[in-house]
Amino acid sequence: MNTAETEPPRLYAPREPIFPRRVAGMFRTVKWWLLGILLGIYYIVPWIRWDRGDALPDQAVLVDLAHRRFFFFWIEIWPHEFYFVGALLIMAGLGLFLFTSVFGRVWCGYACPQTIWTDLFILVERWIEGDRNRRIKLWKSPMTVTKARLRVTKWAVWLLISVATGGAWIFYFADAPTLLVNFATLQAHPIAYSTVGILTATTFVLGGFMREQVCTYMCPWPRIQAAMMDENSLTVAYRSWRGEPRGKHRKAHGSSDLGDCIDCNACVAVCPVGIDIRDGHQVECIGCALCIDACDDVMTRIGKPRGLIDYMTLVDENLQTTQSTMKDLIRRLFRLRVILYTLLWCGLGVAILVALLNRPEIEFSIAPIRSPLYVTMSDGSIRNSYIVRVQNRNGEARQFRIGLAGETALTIRVEGVDNLTTTIPADRTGIKRVHVTAPAGSDAATAGQLDIDMVVEDTTTAASAIKSTSFHGAGS
Amino acid sequence: MMGEKQDPKTAEPETTGHVWDGIREYNNPMPRWWLWTLYATIVWGIGYMILYPAWPLVSQATPGLLGYSSRGELAHTLEEFNERNAPLDAALVTAELADVHADANLMEYALRGGAAVYQAHCSQCHGSGGNGAVGYPNLLDDDWLWGGSLEDIRYTVVHGIRNDADEGARFSQMPAYGEFMEDEQIDGVVHYVLSLSGQDHDPYALSLGAIVYAENCVSCHGEDGRGNQAEGAPNLTDPIWLYGGSEDAIRESVAYSRHGVMPNWNTRLTEAQIRQVAIYVHQLGGGE
Structure with a gap:
């Protein structure tokens, strides 16, 4: 019994060392x-x-x-x-x-x-x-x-x-x-x-x-x-119809019987992944085009046209083999999926740009305190409280003024400060408790829910932003 | 590759020699890596039992050489936490309460700590939002029985109200007038109180009510009914009622009296925690 037959198959193939040659082109x-x-x-x-x-x-x-x-x-x-x-x-x-x-x-x-x-x-x-x-x-x-x-x-x-x-x-x-x-x-x-x-x-x-x-x-x-590529995508390929039959000894065989490939192995020597592109498309090929440079150099030296190995689409490769006429490369490249990808890419880019350029100068958020919805004060007025978060995106501390928009009977107070202006350190979010009060017996105090608008103003630049929230009266 | 073991001479599967009812047991050993993993887990398990709590005994498990316990780990974490915050606590305890807000860092520490203390110890009665309930004061409004300054709030938290445990507890005791007043007198004073806060009342009961009020209530609630924070006497003219402002609720308060109790927190919270929660409550909206 031969030991080679009973030996289990190797679990891996050892790497063949690759020594890519220098190439110019x-x-x-x-x-x-x-x-x-x-x-x-x-x-x-x-x-x-x-x-x-x-x-x-x-x-x-x-x-x-x-x-x-x-x-x-x-x-x-x-x-x-x-x-x-x-x-x-x-x-x-x-x-x-x-x-x-x-x-x-x-x-x-x-x-x-x-x-x-x-x-x-x-x-x-x-x-x-x-x-x-x-x-x-x-x-x-x-x-x-x-x-x-x-x-x-x-x-x-x-x-x-x-x-x-x-x-x-x-x-x-x-x-x-x-x-x-x-x-x-x-x-x-x-x-x-x-x-x-x-x-x-x-x-x-x-x-x-x-x-x-x-x-x-x-x-x-x-x-x-592989899912994005199709027969119209560019790949590095060998024009076998032009190169074959390959041969080194052109005089002995008579050059008329041979193709353009002189079998010099330049394309193999320069390949960084160690394949022979003349064997056809291979999974290892990373499309680096160094074999094109190597082959073009050889073709120039032996007085043949360049492009024995070249970028080409699969469709053209097949058409050339049968000597049919080819479409312009440019027309090959513009097809539905390319146009779709381009549109999506541009659309997203424009969307980001628009969103970026329209970022509000001042960003703040209002979270109404819902436990409880409102508080009755000793003078009978009704007060709602809110947590207001104001972002200071500047490189220095800034003062922000929190107020109510428009003509209103409601009054506003920011906890811990005497006026409505509060200082927020650079690059920080200021969290402020804000009280809005409706006078006793006013419509807002007796009503259910009411929409109100809060304004935050950067006192340095006078830029301001406005946001809506709700005010709950005693009727709610 | 991982088939059953074979006898090299007969090429028959190797057996363990066990035969029962004509059925032979093949020798299919575990892969070596599997076996070593098993041994490793056994060694690990023995080591674990020696080092960590493992065997349950009557009152507790064997402690293990490392003396580890999850409670001990928690205690250690808390200790580390307290150690880190010690400088802030010290600053908070020595600072004038009214000045804390000027130090943004200390103020943030007090607010965050105060919120935690409040949720753990105060929210059960005063509500998670501080809005109280019937019999438990609302901490958000501007009506304070014993004063709403930072110092007043701190004192109330430290000593509590009407408890027996702390001699410094705030104390006031309205008599239960039902025990020695005629129904007519009580009726009168209830309508008088209703009139003080501008509610619907029986004008014919007012004259009697005014006399009863002047004789019994003025000393604490004041001639104008605005109360007295030094005595813990509520303001009767505003729309804020601890036990309800309806005719029935007021009658019950007059006849039976109400004596809500708040515990003293000085035995349960540190001075720093008390100051945190005082600062937190003060900024909820009603602080004076």
């Missing part, structure tokens, strides 16, 4: 630029300062969890306005849908942090260990001092990048300069250290070792985005 250039811009934004944004007065933080972008505030340049979001953030997240989602249905896995190939940091780590790897061939050779060679030195150097640089990545993250949640000093002098909160630790570990492992396995096995997005 249009898409690679775009990707380098994107990498620089996106990393720049990530690292620099927490350090931008923005003056909001003495009482408020001067960091332009800050998620202040302790005080439940979100600062974004001139916008300050309080917890009850979290729907703005929610709507932004929905817009981000719809934006992904839109880009996916038009350009396929463009997010995966160009903008995803996993791709960006993997690109960066591969760049470091190439600087230290050399390009593809030298890396393969090094990989296969036995462990020597040189090999160990190169590997340790590479890991050290990766670790530095990882620490910077995790480190930058925490600056979004606290005043960056203060936190940096505290962090360096070991006085920051343990959560800061554990966050940096976790993000350092994930960056180091995901960018350095897991790489394409994250996209293939771990990430749900590639599976989800």
Whole structure:
């Protein structure tokens, strides 16, 4: 009996190491630029300062969890306005849908942090260990001092990048300069250290070792985005009708019998996920277009037109195979789902903008005290009490005047102050007990329920807001 | 992979050797990780029994080496809480009550603490909103039997009213006039009191009522019927009635008299808590 037959099947397939070759070209250039811009934004944004007065933080972008505030340049979001953030997240989602249905896995190939940091780590790897061939050779060679030195150097640089990545993250949640000093002098909160630790570990492992396995096995997005793509979405594909039959030895076979593909394997060598695009569409492909750059370079050198590997839609790919005429690419891209996503995205964006620009200058709420509905005073007047919450969103303490709107027989009093003006500290909600009294025997005192309007005025800017509430007379 | 164990020679399933009525028991052991998990839970359980309260005995469970109890944990939490608030309590106890509102932080502490004390100890009689009930004063209006300044309220909370436990308790005692007055006299004074607060009354009873009032009631309730906070005598001219302002309710008050009791809180609440609740009640709307 053969032992190989009785041995149970392996539970996993070991990773085939991938050594992507350096490549130059249009898409690679775009990707380098994107990498620089996106990393720049990530690292620099927490350090931008923005003056909001003495009482408020001067960091332009800050998620202040302790005080439940979100600062974004001139916008300050309080917890009850979290729907703005929610709507932004929905817009981000719809934006992904839109880009996916038009350009396929463009997010995966160009903008995803996993791709960006993997690109960066591969760049470091190439600087230290050399390009593809030298890396393969090094990989296969036995462990020597040189090999160990190169590997340790590479890991050290990766670790530095990882620490910077995790480190930058925490600056979004606290005043960056203060936190940096505290962090360096070991006085920051343990959560800061554990966050940096976790993000350092994930960056180091995901960018350095897991790489394409994250996209293939771990990430749900590639599976989800299949639902947004259709036969009209752009994908990276190989024009097999043009390339096949492929062959290296063109003289021996006579070039007229062969396709354009010279089987140079450049597209395979540059691929960061280790596939051969000429095998057709594959789940591993992140649409990074590096094989297009590699193939275009070769085609140019052998005097053939570029685009043996190219962005194309599935429909066009099939049409080309049968040599039929194709539609303009632009007309392929504009279809119902694209228009729908665009409309939804724009509609939501406009809605957020309108809501943001129409935010009331003064926000306050009135909660009538219902236990009891009214109190009879010694002179026979009827009094209702209310809890009024006034938000002071300014960077300084302000005085607010609480009053009744319009001509009315009712009188108003704010508990604890002689006039109706109350001071609320900066960036705080003032909670005030307010009494409204109807004179004895007046209509309001004897009636059931009555609508009244309360006004809150910022005495500094004279801006005011008005809200309705109820007054309960003795008839209720 | 996880099939039954096999005898390597016969390729028959391994059995435990147990046979009953021709039925053999296969040897299907648990996976090793499962077994180790079981052992681990047993070790954990023994450790737990030694360290924590476990075995119920007659009066209480075995205490465990760590001496843990959920009551002890609560006591510890409360102690920590009180320790943290000690400076605020000290400031509150030494401050002039009237000045507390100037310190926003201390005022907020007093209000939040006072609200909690009120809900725990006062709301049963005075209502969760402070609006009282028949026989239990409404704390929201501007009519106070014993005074509505911060100091007056504090004194009332400390000593209570008409209780036997505290010598400083506020005390007043209206006689039960039914015991020594004719029905006609009582009728008269009831209608006189009704007239004081502007309610419907029998004008023919007024002349007798005025005489009875002048002879018996003036000393406490005053000539004009506005009462006297020093004596705890209610104002009879306003529309606020502790026991009801109808003719029947007033007649009952005159004939039988009413003596509501409030406990002294100095034995149950700390001075800081008393001051908190005094400040809380004062700002409900009626404070003087």
